[in-house]
Amino acid sequence: MIPYIDLHSDTITMMHCPMENLERSRRMVNIERMRRGYTQVQCFSAYVPTGHYPEAVRRFLPWRRFCFIADKKDWLLKRHSDALFPVLGTEDLERGSKAGKIGVLFTIEDAGVIGRCESRLDEAYRRGVRIASLTWNHENTLAFPNSRDAFVMEKGLKPFGAKMVEKMNELGIVVDVSHLSDGGFWDVVRMSKKPFVATHSNSRSLTGHPRNLTDEMIRALAEKGGVMGLNFAPAFLTEDGKRESRIEDMVRHVLHIRKVGGSGVLAIGSDFDGITGNLEIGTPAGIPRLAHALKKAGLSVSEIEAMWQGNARRVLEEVWK
């Protein structure tokens, strides 16, 4: 069994009840299922779609929501200290396997929570954030989102967004381009001094969704030393309208991404607890089935190991050092 790093889940964000925890949980991700799937590190995003907030409160309510989720994450870490620990630096990437514990890596989905306040990025880092997506599906203070509208899709980073990419490089927060506009993606390619990631995106040439990456983008990401986490959502794996994601579709995407960008760009970004539909792999416990299918499809054990953890670790170590 190969331990893995999952670059994206929304589980903690979804936990609204004060006493809800990761032990007795009906969420896709809980401790027992992570143990069964051999999770080494699970990323938990603070998913705060700033565009959903009315303009008048957007400067402070999304940030308060972020702080609320960060508090919940800290509470869970304390409550489950026998099973979980925070991943804050390179030395923590190995720690879990030695102690029989699972690493919790805190991330932001929609860095627009910082508004125009640079010091909030420092504070997010202090609260444990080590990966942050520049946008969700709306325009924010940093950038523009992925869109079927070519005019929006071509827009690049805003000046404040460019400044924050630089600051994330300096702080040691990995830039996440999932959800970003294509124009923004290419700005990050040009501007980021460190490798970056698409935590939960698939191939656009196989599934024509603007959230997925084109072959050109996959190549550029690979050249930068970055990775893309395979998303398990039906919308990013199959043709429009399908409500189920199957292992065979995941394999198809992995084989294509590997052909285009090489096996060094592969990673896992399940999107658990952020996705719905009929999922053949619907919890962490099912991840070993994907490894089995990839092996049957021709991936070597070392390639699967790289996708499961080696590639993601390479990026994290490079950005965090």
Ligand SMILES: [Zn+2]
């Ligand atoms: Zn997402």
